Each structure stands twice: as C-alpha cells, then as structure tokens.
Amino acid sequence: MTELNMAQALNAALDRALADERVVLLGEDIGQTGGVFRVSDGLLEKHGPDRVIDTPVSEAGIVGAAYGMAVAGLRPIAEMQFMGFSYPAFDQIISHVSRIRNRSRHRFTAPLVIRVPYGAGIGAAEHHSESTEALYAHIPGLKVVVPSTPHDAYGLLLAAVDDPDPVIFLEPIRLYRSARGEVPEEPYTVPIGTAKVEKPGSDVTIIAYGSMMREARAAATELAQSDIDAELLDVRTIIPFDTETVLESVTRTGRAVVVHEAPRTAGFGAEIAAQIYEHAFYSLLAPVERVTGWDTVVPLRRAEQHYVPSVGRVVAAVHRVMET
Amino acid sequence: MTELNMAQALNAALDRALADERVVLLGEDIGQTGGVFRVSDGLLEKHGPDRVIDTPVSEAGIVGAAYGMAVAGLRPIAEMQFMGFSYPAFDQIISHVSRIRNRSRHRFTAPLVIRVPYGAGIGAAEHHSESTEALYAHIPGLKVVVPSTPHDAYGLLLAAVDDPDPVIFLEPIRLYRSARGEVPEEPYTVPIGTAKVEKPGSDVTIIAYGSMMREARAAATELAQSDIDAELLDVRTIIPFDTETVLESVTRTGRAVVVHEAPRTAGFGAEIAAQIYEHAFYSLLAPVERVTGWDTVVPLRRAEQHYVPSVGRVVAAVHRVMET
Amino acid sequence: MTEMLQILDVDGTLVGESPVDDSVTRGLYEAMVTARIFDHKATALQRQGRLATYAPYEGQEAAQIGAVAMLEPGDWLVASYRDGAAMQSRGYPWTQLLLTRTGDERGGRPPAGVNVLPPSITVGAHMVHAVGLAWAESLKGTDAVAMTMFGDGATSEGDFHEAMNFAGVYQTPTIFVCQNNGWAISMPRARQTASETIAQKADGYGMPGELVDGNDVLAMYDAAARAVDRARRGEGPTLIEAVTHRIRGHTTADDDGRYRSPEETARWAERDPLERVRLYLDAAGVWSRKWQEEIESAATAAIEAAVEEAESLEPFTAEEIFDAMYAEVPPPLAIQRRRAAEAGLA
C-alpha cells in the first residue's frame, strides 16, 4: 500500500496498462509535458514515443485514429484535454466508437478508453468545468465510469482498459490532487458496473459520484451531528448503472438524495430518480431530491460557487426528505 | 384554412419567414432539390440563392456560419439533413450557439433555428433514425421544440424564427407526409414553452411528443374501447418544459405514461418522470411508466419494429398503471 | 491545372504504359462487369421493394476496382455506401452488401479474415479510421496498409482534414482515394470547394496528391499501386483524386433530373469505364463475345445466389437487437431485452 492522490493513482494505472504491448496513449500534451494535470507524467520517457503519443489539437482525429487502432487490435487510451473539448469528437464517439460492434455483429470491436477530465471547482476558464456525463450516458454502446477515490481510479482504469467495449472514463478534476488514499502495490481491477456503499446508514441514501462525493461525504458527516444516519452510495459506474445496489439501499432507507454537478434538466440524476421511483415507489417515504448544478453555463471563477452543489445544499435536501 | 401535411406546413412557414429580409436558409441540398423531404421545395426559385443557400457537406460549417450570421443580425435557419448528421456540429452548438448570450452578457446573441428531421419508422439506413433530443435538452441556453401536427409545425417554426434565442427545431420524419391537418391561411405563431392537452381525459395522462403522438393517439383511442379515459398531452416544447400543464393534468388523473422513441436511459422521459414525482408525488396512484426505445442502436429496417414503441406497448403500460 | 493521369484512352488505345499484363487487365474487366451486373440487380431489387434505398455506383467501377486490385489480404479497406464494387472485390460478400441494403445488421459482418469495414454511412468520419488502422499496423510492425474511399463531398467535412493531417504528421501507410464523381447529392463539385482540384489539397498536408482519370482502370491501378508501394515501404500516405461520374441518381430515392442536365449524362456516356477496356482487350485479341457471355452468366449466377442467401435469412428477433451492443449484455440491458421479447408477444 502507498498513499497516492488520484492523479498519481491514474499515472500508476497507465504505467501498468502500458505493460501490455497493445496499449498506446494518445492526446494533446500528454507526452512531453505529462498532460495538463501531469497524469501521464514520466510515461513518454519510460515507454517511448510509439506508446505515448503527443497529438495535434484535433479531438476527432485523436478519437477516430484511436478507434481505428482499436479495430486493428490495439488498446488505445485517448485523452481529451478537458470535457469541454471532447465535443469535436462527439460524432466519432456516437456514430462510430459506440456502434461498430453492433454494426458488424461482433466482427469488429472498438475496445478503447477515452479519458476525460471533468467538472468545475477550480475556477478555470470557460469550457474547462463541464460535467456532461448525461450526454455520454444516453449513447447506447458506451460504458461510462467515474471514480471518486485513488483506489477506484486505479482499479476502474485498468478494468476499462481490459474491457472489450469502449469506455468513457471521467476524471474529477477537483479530486486529482485533493483525493488521497491507499493504493495497493499489486495490480488490481475494480469491476465496471458496480456501485459501492461507501458508508452504511439507515435514514436516507445519498447517491453521488465523482467530484460530488466530496460534498456527499462532508454532508454525511455534518448530518451525523444532527443524528441523521445517511447511507453514502458512490455510483462509480454510470453505464451500465448498478440499479440493484441503489434499490437495495433505498428500499431500506426509504429516502434518497441524488447529487451531481451537471445541469439539472435531463441530467443523469433524473434517470436515477426515475429508476428509484419505478422500482421502489412503495418503499419511498418522500420524493427523491435532486441536488444538481443549474441549467446555466458553469459560471467563471468569481461566481462558480453559486453553481457547484455545496455541502449546505446537500444537507438541506436531506433535511427536506427527512421532514416527511 | 387549407389541409396540409407537415412538410407542406413547414414549407409554408419557411416561405412566410423569408418575407423577413433577415431570414436566410442554409443546408445540404435544400435549394436545388428542395431538401431530402422537399420541405424547402420551391423556395430557391422564389427567394433566390442569397436567401436559400445550398451548402457543402459540412455541418459544423453550416451551424458555425449560421451562428456568425445571427450574431451579425440575420435570422438564419440552418438544416441538418438528418439528426444523425447533426453531431459534427455538436461542438458549435454546445460551445458557442447556446452560450454567446451568456458569454457576452446579452451583448451578442445567436437567434438562429436549427431544423433537424428526426426519428425512426421509415426503415432508413443507419444514422437516419436518431432521436437524441435529450442531448440537446441537456444543453443550457437552447430551446428545443418538436411539433406533432401541421398546425403546430407552422406556428412553432415561425415562433422559433422570431425567438431571440437559438432553437433546435425537431421535425418527426414519419409525420412529414402522414400527419395532415388544417392550417390557417393567415400567419400565426404557437408560443414556445407551452404543452397542449390534445384530448382531455380523467383516468391517466399519456405524455408524448413529436412522432410518438401518433402511437399515443392510437393508444388513447384503443383504450377508450376498454373504457379507459386517457388524457393526451403533447409536450410540443421540450425546453423550456411546460411543467405546469403536465402537473395540472397528472395531479388530476393520478397516473402518467411518458412515451418517446429515444433510448430509455437518460432519455427525456426520465426528466419528465422525475418532475412529476417531485411535484405530484402525493397525487400519484402508481409509478409513472416510461415507454421508450431501448438502449440500443435503432435497428435497420428488418428489425426496426422491435425498437420503436408500438401502440401495443403504450396500451400495455397504461393498463399497468391502471392496475393500482 | 495539374495533369490528369490517363493510360487507357476512351477508344481503348493505350496512351501510357500499362502497369499490368493483359491477363490482369482481363481480371479487372471481369470484376467490373460483375460489379455492374450487381449494381443493376440491386437497383432492380430496390424497385421491387426488396431492398431499402440503394446507392448505385454505375460508372465508378474502374475507380473502385482499379484502386483496390493490388491490396494484400492483410490490408484494410474503409469505404463508403457507394463502394460495393471495391469492397466486394476485396472479399466483402455480395450477400452482405445486399443484407445491409435490405436493412439487416448482418450485412456489416464480413467473413473472418476479410479486413473490410462495413460501409460508412456518415460522410467524412471514416477516413480517419483508416489512419488509425494503418498506424496500428505500423506500430505492430506489419507492412499492411489501409486504403479509404470517399466522395468529393466528403472532403468538405472537418474530419477529412483531421484524417489527412494525422496521416501526414505520423506518416501512416494510408491511401486516400477520393472518387470525385462531380456531385455531393445535388451540390456540384465546383460549389463544394474553391480548390481547383481535390488532388492539390494533399499539398497542405505534406503528402503527394495525384489526379487520375477515374474511369481508366489502368490509370487507377497504376496510381494506387505506386501509392500502396510507397505506404508499404514506410514512405507515408497519398491522396488520389479519381475523376469519375455516377451514371444514376445519388440513391434510388434521388431524382437527379432536379439538378443536372441530360447533356452531362451524354458527355460522360462515351467515357464509360468498361467499354474502353473491352475495346482494348478486343484489339489485343483477348476479348470475345463468348468470354463476355461466360463472365456475365457466372456473375449473374453468383449474384442470384447471393440474393437468395440474403433473402432467406430470418429477420432479427426482438432479443437479437440487444445482443451486439456489448460483448456481454449488461444487466440493465438484459432487463430491457426481456421486456422487448414480452412486448413482441403482447
């Protein structure tokens, strides 16, 4: 065990993945500089320019080429520099990456990983704070994964590389350095498709993922002081969604608060809430609360705090569901 | 009043819109051939090549140029040939079209309309049957509109052209010729943001939009034979969503079935369901049913019928909600 | 204006040096004849409602078959909806081509060992796939190349640019074959780009570009063979512009009378890609009416068999539409799969 932050854990996972000759990394500034967030630091030096490939500013080119490589039997890991810069590759992802298996009835496949730093909270310029996981979650044929701890980041990334299907791998920018934790020395994977009950509780289930786990954890701690015992559930995999774990928890607690920083309308929280209602309607003691970003552009630094769900907003939502 | 099909109604609306000198049409094959679905038939001849512009196969170019035109004071109406070909323009839409007003705090605006034929049901080739309205619904700063009758098609399109903000205007391919109805001779608009109770009912609310209104209508008729009085609600505007009209209906009927042909997971039906639960939880007599396409690629012609929600699936869902 | 490579003139005389001997030319001719028979058959089937829309390639057989004839089994082909002739001559079965057009996903599944991707329906996106495939082969250390085929219209898309740029930067063994048939549906070539030729666009990516008479199968063979050789030797990508003409509408649903003149059709009729080869072979004494009938009837038989095979396939069940979304159907999808089956029964 070593204590690592999330960027370091991801770096270790990439390094480990590169032990497989089929793995190549592609992205803007990932080699020479080690990436904007230094997640690929040192990998060019260690694995060489055929494995860690600095590319032109060309997201469709990156994803399209990675797709071709994957079809040819490699296991590419493409990086979008920020989620807000993944959209030029959107057509490649929705029209080809997610579909070649079905289009060819398993004859050709695209086992690639697209790493996407996402989320607000560092006061960055416009387009650097996006949280549009719902867009990718709505595309059949993709898997969408989002860790909230260094341990899961490592294990989920290696699972994504092993996965026979394309994976959108979201990395919460705010947690790159701030999330620290133990990571085993021996390689391991965390299975895609499994949510995790991070803290058991009996009064209410707080369901969150990625960057918002930080607020969710803080809220649970704060609520404990008001004698509210919140169960904390880390979604970890958005697609395929682990409905079972969510239902097991919510049917027990009877109350749920879903948290994400993406805009509210048509965000993934709507899907989670809808599923809870569909399957646990008669166990619910109160309507599910969604604590989300607003239907606005993420504000720039000076007003960002008005947008990103705060611990206070999560706590208030829990209090609301507890009222009934 | 004249009886028109939806394509003709849209053609009449475009013709009318072109009476305003600021309006220009841009798109692939819209001029010389009048568009794949002949929606712009005759407009090039009537209004000339400066107003009805045939473009290269270049969706980002079309939307990006239309955006520039809109900023400069024109009122462009851009056509994406099919929804499946709108994705190359996705970055232009999400990063610029939807944001310039906020980015410039009202100093610059992009009042343009993006017309997008959408939906399955004509047995077309891959990419020609998409229904990804949820993607656009999740982008703050856009409006998303979808008519289901020639009357609304005409009135909503003129409202979209008048609107000071960008509008994604979805046109149900299956209804272009099959939906027929009376359209007044005098120009009129249908306000964006208002749902319509198409048929009042007391037992259950069927909520649908665009192409699925056909199945919803047929289902309501069929249900009447089993003495189930379904209220039929046509969403018409996805964003901004008319929550009020939906709640007014559902609190009255106590039961709701939401229908769309888009994939289920993270589809707009989840948002509608979540909103109903949030605001009408205590009026609901049964969980909301979502009748949707599956989380698959829309199958090609020979298996398409397994995908597109059928009248039977809507009827069955209503029976399920009526059981409790 | 750059000169256009021509080897076989419209009257069947050689105006350059043939890259192949006559037995190969006979093979190319046979492939073109077969391809045209398929094209006519598919068009007829569509008229009978047995296929959904079909995109005929009649007139572009030389561009397609000449371009791919020298590819090796390990090489990749990434082509578009109009490239059936090229695809089939690389091993993609007529049956699969028909299946796609009947609206059956199994059309996208060529046999193992055939390195031909299902036809691209989106315009523009697929060229960069050929860059990735070629690149992967280089990284794996094979000498395989990837060829991609696309239309003049496709060069207007941003992804064409990104594909060309990547190929140039990484010197991937990719051959870009643009069939400039003069039209992107109703948009004439001159209004798609202000560039005089498409071939010259190569220059902006640091790769050679060559303008070729796309209705001259020997010129196409020659240009493609040189490009493939260069790529295989590690000397990077090439862009070939094949100037050609589609004889029929954009698809069977298109009314080309709305945008082009009968004169254009007449002008191109004399440039037919098959006839000039027949004249050449005839003059060389290696064509006969009897042989023509033989290859025609063999082609017809093979194509009829393919039609039968394609039409005998049962359509997908509701369950089957879920089965190739992922390697394994994930739990939430398995639930939907069950519901879909039940709905089918209802």
Add this chain to the structure above:
Amino acid sequence: MTEMLQILDVDGTLVGESPVDDSVTRGLYEAMVTARIFDHKATALQRQGRLATYAPYEGQEAAQIGAVAMLEPGDWLVASYRDGAAMQSRGYPWTQLLLTRTGDERGGRPPAGVNVLPPSITVGAHMVHAVGLAWAESLKGTDAVAMTMFGDGATSEGDFHEAMNFAGVYQTPTIFVCQNNGWAISMPRARQTASETIAQKADGYGMPGELVDGNDVLAMYDAAARAVDRARRGEGPTLIEAVTHRIRGHTTADDDGRYRSPEETARWAERDPLERVRLYLDAAGVWSRKWQEEIESAATAAIEAAVEEAESLEPFTAEEIFDAMYAEVPPPLAIQRRRAAEAGLA
C-alpha cells in the same frame, strides 16, 4: 519554400516599402508598447492571485496590432484567448480583458459599437464565425469585413477546414490571420502538420495565402491591408501566416521548460517586434526617450485604471448567473433562480 514577407529588418532598416508613413508607424509602436505593458501587468496580477490563469502574448504584438490596424469600425474581429493586443486596439477595453481573466462574464461584454467578439477559448471553432459574420455583411450589402485570429495549433482542427472551405466557396470577405508562434502548448509546429507552411494551405481552398514575418509590424500591416482591401472589394478571403514567437509559457500555468530550449528563446530575443520599430523610428528621428517615457506612463495609467475598474466590480449574485442564459428567464429557470438565491442564504 514560399518567401516570407519582411519590410522592417530586425536591425530597424527598411528592406521593403513601408505601407504607412512614420506617424502611423509611431501609432503602431505606441500600441505595441502599451500592449506589452498590459501583458506584463496581467502576468504580474496573476502571480499575485488576482487573476486566474493568463495567456501572455508577449512577442506577438506586431502580428496582432499590425493585422488589425486598418480595420474600420464596422468590421468584425473574432480572436482567441491570446489576442488581447489585437482586441484592445479594436476597442475591446482592457477592463473587459481583465474581467474575463478574473473569472467574470462581464469581460465578454465590450461596449456597444465595438464589433469584437469575446475571446474564443475553444481552439478551432471560432474561425467559421468570422465566415458567417462576413457573409452576413455581404448579404446585408455593407462593405464590412471580418478578421479572425488563431494559432498554428488551431489549424489542426476540422473546423478550421470547414471555415476555410466555406470562405472559399462563398468568397466571403474574411481575413484569416494565423499567428504561428511555433507551439500549440507543447506541440511544435513541425509535428502539428506535415505541411511546409501554414500559408500554403490556402491553396487547397482556392484563396491566396501569404507568409509574413509576424514580428514585423509593417509587413503585417502591409499584408493585412491588401487582404482587407481585397475582401472589401468583394474579391474574397485571404489566409495570412504570421511567423512569430511567444516569449512566455502557454499560460501562466505552463512550464515551457519541459518542452522547449533556452536556445530557442535566445534566438528569438533578437527578433523582438518592438525593438526593431524603435530602432527604425530612432533612425528616422521620430523616437526619443522622452516620448517613450510618455507613452509608457500613459499606458501604465490607463491600465492601472482598468485594473481598478475591473477589481471594483462586485461579483455576480447567485441570481445573476441565470440572467443571460436567454433573453428572458423561462419559467423553469426562474424557479431554479429562486432556489439558488435561497441556497445562497442558507
């Protein structure tokens, strides 16, 4: 290789004909000096934590100010995050440039009448906006043009291609100014594209391309003035490649020592865009230390005032983040707006 236009040599001697008289050159020099002072100030403010990251343009003042100097008030400028010098000299206030960098949307709102869009943060997408703007002006019958500025890296994006292609096809009055500063963050120009120059890419779009010494303000003025004139006369678009150098890191968050050598910096130091103009003006007898001090102190005062103005603005309230999403806040958003305000109070 195409020759690079130079008018003013690095030692301040004219090697071509100046497009302007010395009073204009003095104005250009003053604008460059002012811009550099702003750049230093902004960098310093960032170090003090008073700005978020900042993208310095030091070294690129000539490319920017030379390019836009002849634009008319009705013309449009669509530039990127590194183009503050160009934007400000077209009327976009220092205050607004600073506001954007403090993280305040009001930085995106120049005064009425200033036809300069807020800086583009996405790389690639904004060039086509200048095509639409220019096209609209043509359609409206004005003779206004649109200029767009972008980096060498931006030319790798598909949207660059679509913008250039549209401009060529529709002959819109658009001037494309590429500041080739040698780097797209850590990616050197030579690895962004295999094209020898960026200027030559124009050829593939049927428009003229010109290679210019981007550190020579007179050459930039000359090339841009000719391009603007052509565009205004209805003779279509132009691509200008301004070869230049960014003296500092990509942004204040970038450690350029990781990817480039001190030698490079040294090599470019002697090509500084300001010093050669000063030498020229001095030799022409129209520069003095006193004047230099005057323009520097005027610039410093103006910039200090802008800093004060920017920093005196109250940050947005929670409600205000909703207020410019649409012309009017729609009902669902109004509810969120109220909730956001309440959350702020909680």
